Amino acid sequence: MKTAIIAVTLTAAAALGGVAAAESATLKEVKARGYLKCGVSDGLTGFSNPDSQGNWSGIDVDVCRAVAAAIFDDPNAVRYTSTTAKERFTALTKGEFDILSRNTTITMQRDAGLGMEFTGVTYYDGQGFIVKTDSGVASVNDLNGATVCTQTGTTTELNVADYFGAHGMTYQILAFEKESEALSAYDSGRCDTYTTDQSGLFAAKLELADANAHTILPEIISKEPLGPAVRQGDDAWEDLVRWTFYAMVNAEEMGVTSQNVDEMLKSPSPEIRRLLGVEGDFGTQIGLTNDWAVRVIRKVGNYGEIFERNVGMGSQLKIPRGKNALWNQGGLQYAPPIH
Amino acid sequence: MSGQDDVAAVLPPSLPPRPWPWEHGRWRGLVFQFVVLAAVVGVVVWMGSNAWGELKNFGFSFLGNTAGFEISFKLIDYDRAGTYLDVLIVGLLNTLLVAALGIVLATVLGFVVGIARLSPNWIVSRLATAYVEFVRNVPLLLWILFFYLALIPTLPVAKQAVSLGDWLFLTNRGLFIPKLHWGETAWMVLVAFIAAIIGAIATTRWARRRQLATGKRPPDLLIGIALVVGLPVLAFFAAGMPVSLEYPELKGFNFKGGLALQPELFALVLALTIYTATYIAEIVRSGIEGVSKGQSEAASALGLSRGQRLRLVVIPQAMRIIIPPLTSQYLNLTKNSSLATAIAYPDVVAVFAGTALAKEGREIEILGITALIYLTLSLVTSLVMNLYNRRIQLTER
Numbered sequence: 078m079k080t081a082i083i084a085v086t087l088t089a090a091a092a093l094g095g096v097a098a099a100e101s102a103t104l105k106e107v108k109a110r111g112y113l114k115c116g117v118s119d120g121l122t123g124f125s126n127p128d129s130q131g132n133w134s135g136i137d138v139d140v141c142r143a144v145a146a147a148i149f150d151d152p153n154a155v156r157y158t159s160t161t162a163k164e165r166f167t168a169l170t171k172g173e174f175d176i177l178s179r180n181t182t183i184t185m186q187r188d189a190g191l192g193m194e195f196t197g198v199t200y201y202d203g204q205g206f207i208v209k210t211d212s213g214v215a216s217v218n219d220l221n222g223a224t225v226c227t228q229t230g231t232t233t234e235l236n237v238a239d240y241f242g243a244h245g246m247t248y249q250i251l252a253f254e255k256e257s258e259a260l261s262a263y264d265s266g267r268c269d270t271y272t273t274d275q276s277g278l279f280a281a282k283l284e285l286a287d288a289n290a291h292t293i294l295p296e297i298i299s300k301e302p303l304g305p306a307v308r309q310g311d312d313a314w315e316d317l318v319r320w321t322f323y324a325m326v327n328a329e330e331m332g333v334t335s336q337n338v339d340e341m342l343k344s345p346s347p348e349i350r351r352l353l354g355v356e357g358d359f360g361t362q363i364g365l366t367n368d369w370a371v372r373v374i375r376k377v378g379n380y381g382e383i384f385e386r387n388v389g390m391g392s393q394l395k396i397p398r399g400k401n402a403l404w405n406q407g408g409l410q411y412a413p414p415i416h
Numbered sequence: 417m418s419g420q421d422d423v424a425a426v427l428p429p430s431l432p433p434r435p436w437p438w439e440h441g442r443w444r445g446l447v448f449q450f451v452v453l454a455a456v457v458g459v460v461v462w463m464g465s466n467a468w469g470e471l472k473n474f475g476f477s478f479l480g481n482t483a484g485f486e487i488s489f490k491l492i493d494y495d496r497a498g499t500y501l502d503v504l505i506v507g508l509l510n511t512l513l514v515a516a517l518g519i520v521l522a523t524v525l526g527f528v529v530g531i532a533r534l535s536p537n538w539i540v541s542r543l544a545t546a547y548v549e550f551v552r553n554v555p556l557l558l559w560i561l562f563f564y565l566a567l568i569p570t571l572p573v574a575k576q577a578v579s580l581g582d583w584l585f586l587t588n589r590g591l592f593i594p595k596l597h598w599g600e601t602a603w604m605v606l607v608a609f610i611a612a613i614i615g616a617i618a619t620t621r622w623a624r625r626r627q628l629a630t631g632k633r634p635p636d637l638l639i640g641i642a643l644v645v646g647l648p649v650l651a652f653f654a655a656g657m658p659v660s661l662e663y664p665e666l667k668g669f670n671f672k673g674g675l676a677l678q679p680e681l682f683a684l685v686l687a688l689t690i691y692t693a694t695y696i697a698e699i700v701r702s703g704i705e706g707v708s709k710g711q712s713e714a715a716s717a718l719g720l721s722r723g724q725r726l727r728l729v730v731i732p733q734a735m736r737i738i739i740p741p742l743t744s745q746y747l748n749l750t751k752n753s754s755l756a757t758a759i760a761y762p763d764v765v766a767v768f769a770g771t772a773l774a775k776e777g778r779e780i781e782i783l784g785i786t787a788l789i790y791l792t793l794s795l796v797t798s799l800v801m802n803l804y805n806r807r808i809q810l811t812e813r
Contacts, residue, residue: 221668222667222668222669222670222672223669223670224488224589224669224670226760229757229760229770229771229774234485234771234774235485235774238484238485238486238496241486242496247486248486249486249488249670250485250487250488251488251680251760252757252760252762252766252770252771253758253759253760255758258564258565258758258760259760261565262564262568262760265565265568265569265588266568266569266571266573267568267588267589269669
């Protein structure tokens, strides 16, 4: 008798569950509200940065714009909230915004211990070094004996100690309290190299007296995968945000861009047809219509377009694709197939 | 109880009703005091319970752990295999170096400027006033950053170092000077040096006694110099030349060997000196002006020149007024040296309460040790200055 009741309950739950997966509480709320709430930085060139009119741009911003385009067909249906590095996790879990997209490094502690879920890596960052081009340094291994400028109290300072120690290299470290002084000291020749996250180096380079006289070394000595996060407990919403990003990466891999997406609807390739919702019902599985990815790509673009526009060659920063190239072009960006 | 009721009954009804307890001044005072007390106790308990969580694994055994990071400027041998205790010592010595240099230089400059402010020469006194007013009204941190960021670009890169033979090299990495390399028998030189200084002091005392007794002073200065220079040199050769010089050499990015005095050290000492000297100058001026004019006039009547009046009559009396506030300035300078972290000079706050703290956690232990160090430094400085003060106090009979 008892067993029978449990069996019935389980069956019912399973049946309901199949439907419930598409019924995201957050999605319902966002639709009713009419716009998406997105937590961003207080200004980081290339990632999330407001212009003089208060319009936000950057890779992190485009993640939110893509989700808004998927839901509303309007990438501007987003309200941005600046949040500090310290407050960001509490603000997300307390429901101040629907997505946290703020150059946040994915770590086990944050994923497992802070009540959030990361939905993918939008930018593979890591600690790098900048040197004067005429110093002849081409690799981190040439830095034996160098004087290194950095910021004190950060993991950056400790990473340098670990890396140089592990490779048996000597170094002199000058750890400044503020980044601006560390950069000034490097610029005036006190140090041979300045170190911070590589994306930060590209932004720092623009502030140097002669930006063209400096080279950012290719190696990175730490892993800093940056990605957006959502609250734990709404799996369907997590799926929506995750697959919106995957759709942009897949679109780049298949050559679907914001320019050619309408022609691509006629493509015979089954992969492209599934991505664009011509075949299958993948959109309804995440609570949207099947042509969700078409809206994302048409209004925001594929991953490559976002990268080039915000941090790549089409931007001030001019960061090469490097680790952020697609997996089949020597990088790490890899999206599971839409199938 | 009933008695009170009776009294109330006798009172005429026209009297205003008895005020509620909270309308009563004394009651309200008590309530507010209780609220404040409860808030204070609450905050203390809250902070205590927070700290208690940290204190569960309280201990200083971490000082023996390997630090694993380099320090750019050190007075003793240290590399990344050193322990946190070594880091603490290296940082402490760096703090002491800056404080000692700063105190000596600021005292000299402060006395010069303080006396100059009272100079009868209009230009000299106005220049001194302008210096004091300009420098002390700009925050110290700005001076430190200014000297640092202004100093570095003027220095040449390592490959174009300004040099003095093989001895001195000046680059933007610092001033490189030969380092003394101490051999095994080097202690003999040190002992000879200390003995020579004691000998020189004894000679001076003997010379003074002779002068008082005979009116003629033996050449004590010459004898003293001969002792201080001669004895260590003799000991040096007698011990088989144990002390040698290690010269700096250009290798790769930088000079190797020798002793490197970093630009951070120069900028920090310079800023601390010129800033603290303004306060010392004011203290010296007030001290001198605090000495009764009659003293100066009496000295003048004895035929002493202005310099002699100042040196022999006014300043010894002014010192009694100068010493106590001067001690405060020495303490300020020592504590202000912790601004070093702004320009990456590795003092005890930067390397121990900075890097070591970031690496090891242990906030309570590390900050406690650092606070204790500054407290000890301050108390020792105060003690020495108080002893000196007692010696120069006017002896009243």
